[in-house]
Amino acid sequence: MGVPRPDGGYPAGVRLLPNAVTVLNLCAGMSAVYFALHANFASAIIAVLVAALCDALDGGLARLLDAASRIGAELDSLADLVSFGVGPALVIYIWHFQDTRAGWVISLVFAVCMALRLARFNTLIDDDSAPPFAREFFVGVPAPAAALTAGIPLYLSLHFGEGWWTNQWLVAVWVLLTAGLMVSRIPTLSLKAVKVPQRAIAPLLVGVVVIVAVLFVAPFLGIAIAALGYLALMPWTIYRYRWLSRHPEAWDVPVRQRRAVARAARSARRLGLRPPLRRRVAGRAGAVARGVRRRLDPDGAARHDEHARNGRAVRGPGAGHPPRGSDRRLGIRRENRGRR
Template sequence: MQAPRPRRMSILGLLPNMLTVGALCAGVTAIRFAIEGRFAAALILIFLAAIMDGLDGRLARLLRSESQIGAELDSLCDFVNFGVAPGLIVWLWALQDMRAAGWIAVLIYVVSCLLRLARFNIGHRAIDSTAEKTGFQGVPSPAGALLCFLPMFAAFATGAEPLHGGLVAIWMALVGAMMIGRFQTPSFKKLTFEAQYVRYVVVAFAALLAALLAYPWATLVAMDLIYLCIIAVSLVRRAPKSQKDPKDGA
């Protein structure tokens, strides 16, 4: 009996997994740069990892090369890039003097990211078919990492000294809580608009890129604040309206 021929894959089919591995390399290298005190370079690498994380899944669907191993690689890399790496970077930047309290905040953030990714994987496998169809439940891990870095972005934008470690630790724990929250957050990949507005979207995207190149830290602060405002508006809109009491008398 003739042995089955080995399955062949094209280089294009491997591109999504290559992007995922590239994102992991960026995240691990960011940790190295943070240890060396090169925090600006570390933040740039995490931002680059977030961009590659947003592209790998879309590229896999475009090339029809989705696979279970690709999904597992993506989840594991997300935990390193947006859980472990941000926790260690912020720890090295502002929390070392706090010792136990600062490390507790790091652990809260990292474990929250782990739980967030585990819940997303369960929903993605259709065990919870209603989860994450029109948006996300809680803050997704890449956005959580960028929110976690908000104190660093603000310090670099203003040239100020790092904030008090206690405030940074509280903020990190709060971001962790937002990642595991059950409230709905918007998914920008599901955002649609009329074709007549495409030119404005393209111009806005070009303006965003220009702002990131010219004023990277101030732009990242603005992006974080806008995202927080969007979450707040989403929470207000989804909050159940209190029933009015019936009027007394006639």
């Protein structure tokens, strides 16, 4: 990695390492097209996986070496467009749609959606209006996951051979569905924000060993299962995003402590406790109550409004309160006093 300088920085050659990894990402994406042109689709898939690995490493290296730059960010987006947009689109076209015009249109749609997804990602980086918990999620399916997900029919064909999963219409719908997920507003989980609990480390390591074993025995089937597993997490991710948006008290709480907040919220619901009304809701509730009061007791409501304008509190019987029978009709319960 190099020896840090006395001022705490790294030599210029070492600081170029993240950009070099990004360029390797770009080269891997273009190599996938090269392998596809020679009908070597297994190597094309491996090239896309190498590009995804480089994409996961370059950002971490830039932060580690304090080498983040504007040119690096732009280069990363361009490399992702080639490796996860143009490359997979051409691989799928060469594999299954080379003799159809509709296949070329589908490949174009996928590449364009990838460009739109990356452009939106770059604009959301500087968005300060998002809630604090939004950094734990992506908006839409990220580029590497979309590229790997779009190739599921190809993985299955390499493992099982021809079948219903290689039907042209089915493959076309699947690619278009993946393109739509990229540009959608569906929240997806960011693996960078995942915090593994201490007690889950051992089962996670066992799961990693199982995944590696499956990739060695049946690599393409393992990649397909991993991609489908990622998609299966989306309902839970949507639920988690919506739950956080409804519970501002958990926004600044560490991820490991949010379970306590969730348990407290469930206990409050079981006990029938309600969170305090927001200002807008409370104001609307007050307006509705005044309207009901005016309808049931016009004279009392007029006195109540007059005293409210004069800044005096309204007390005593007949101060704008509806009769007891109207409380029952409206479903309002009075406090039981002196009941034994």
